[in-house]
Amino acid sequence: MRHDTHEAHAHHHEHHEHHEQHDHDQHRTAPDGSWATAVRATLHCLTGCAIGEVLGMVVGTALGWGNTATLVLAIVLAFFFGYALTLRGVLKAGVGLRAAVRVALAADTLSIAVMELVDNGVIVLWPGAMDAGLGDALFWGALAIALAVAFVLTTPVNKWMIGRGRGHAVVHRYHH
Template sequence: MTWGAAAKATLHCLTGCAIGEILGMVIGTALLWGNAPTMALAIVLAFVFGYSFTLFAIRKAGLDFRSAVKVALAADTVSIAVMELVDNGIIALVPGAMDAHLSDALFWTALLGGFAVAFVITTPVNKWMIGRGKGHAVVHAYH
C-alpha cells in the first residue's frame, strides 16, 4: 500500500474528526464548560462524525445499515482513536490552550496544530493497517 493511499485515508479520518472536535470544543468553550466535559464532548463528536462519513459512503454503495456499521467500526476505530489521542494530548499539553477562549489565537493554534501533528502520526498507522488488510482497506470493497 502506498503512502498516498494512507495519507488519503488519514485525511478522510481527519475531516470527520476535525468537524466533531471543533464543534465539541466550540460548544464546550462557548458554554463555559470545564476542560474535562469539553474534551469529552469533542472526542465523542469526533468519533460520531468520523464514523458517519464512512457509514454514509458505504450505505450509498448499497450495504445494509448493520453491515455498514460493522465496516465503519473496523475501518475507522484505530485511526480515530490515534488521531484523538494525539490531538487532545497536544491541546492538553499546550500551556493555556484548554483555558483559551474562542476569540484567542492560542485556542485555534493549539487545535489546528494538534490536527497537523495527529495527521503526521496517524498516517503511518493507517499505512501499516491498510498493508495488512485492516483499517480503511475494508472499505475499498465498497467503493
C-alpha cells in the first residue's frame, strides 16, 4: 500500500513539473504583460474606437438621427475601425485574410466591447451630452472625456488578457 502511494506521489510530481515547464515556455514566448504593453494595446484599440465613435456621433448628429440610431452607428463604426486597424497590420505581416480576421476578432473583441460600453455609458449618463449639437462644446468635451475614461478602464482588461496570451498578445505573434 505504501509503495502505491509513493508511486502516485512521484507520478503527480512529474506531472506537476511538466506543467510548470509548459507554463514557463508559454510565458517566455508571449509578450510581456507589463502596463506599458497594455497601454500600447489600449492606445491601438482607442484609435480605432475613437475614429468610429467620433464619425458615428458626427454623422448621426448631423443627420438629426435619434439617440439610439446614433449610438448604434457609433458602436458599429468603432468595431469596424478597431478591427480594420488590426487587420491592416496582420495582413501586412503576410497572413491570409481568413486567418487575419480570426486574429483581429480574438485580439480586439473584448477590448473594443469594454471601451464602447464605458465610452457610450459616460455619454448617455452625461446630462445633455446626447442632445448637444456639433457646434456645442458639450458634444466634444463629453466625447473626449468619455474616450479618456474608456481608455483608463480598458487598460487593465488588456493587461489581464495579454498576461494570459490573449488579446493583443495574439497580434504580437505576427509582428516578428
